[in-house]
Amino acid sequence: MAEEEDAGRRPAKKTDGEGEVLASIAEMSGTDQAMAERLFELIKGVAPDLSPRMWYAMPAWAKDGKVVCFFQSGQKFKTRYSTLGFQQAANLDAGHMWPVAFALTGMTDAEEAEIIALVKRAIS
Numbered sequence: 569m570a571e572e573e574d575a576g577r578r579p580a581k582k583t584d585g586e587g588e589v590l591a592s593i594a595e596m597s598g599t600d601q602a603m604a605e606r607l608f609e610l611i612k613g614v615a616p617d618l619s620p621r622m623w624y625a626m627p628a629w630a631k632d633g634k635v636v637c638f639f640q641s642g643q644k645f646k647t648r649y650s651t652l653g654f655q656q657a658a659n660l661d662a663g664h665m666w667p668v669a670f671a672l673t674g675m676t677d678a679e680e681a682e683i684i685a686l687v688k689r690a691i692s
Contacts, residue, residue, distance in 0.1 A: 658690035
């Protein structure tokens with residue numbers, strides 16, 4: 569009998585955060601899927617230390633176990649736009665007020681550049 573079983577504990581279950589996020593993105597369709605795929609690539613490229621994981625049924629990226637940013641599908645939540653959001657672990661503070669979520673209806677080079685800058689700032 570394993571030592572964990574003797575102690576009355578179950579062995580910790582390991583999850584594949586990246587696999588779960590990619591599976592979630594694969595279930596999306598149309599623009600949401602394309603934006604989520606591109607976000608995944610951008611964030612992985614600019615912040616490889618962030619760990620992909622699911623967070624409240626949304627793809628998210630965490631640092632030291634704390635969610636930094638997430639993608640909320642507009643289709644899944646029946647809203648007119650998707651959202652790129654940032655949590656408290658993101659270093660976006662600017663004075664007494666700053667944005668923590670951004671509506672996304674598509675992604676051009678301009679939006680991609682802004683997202684890259686936001687993610688870099690969030691992890692700084």
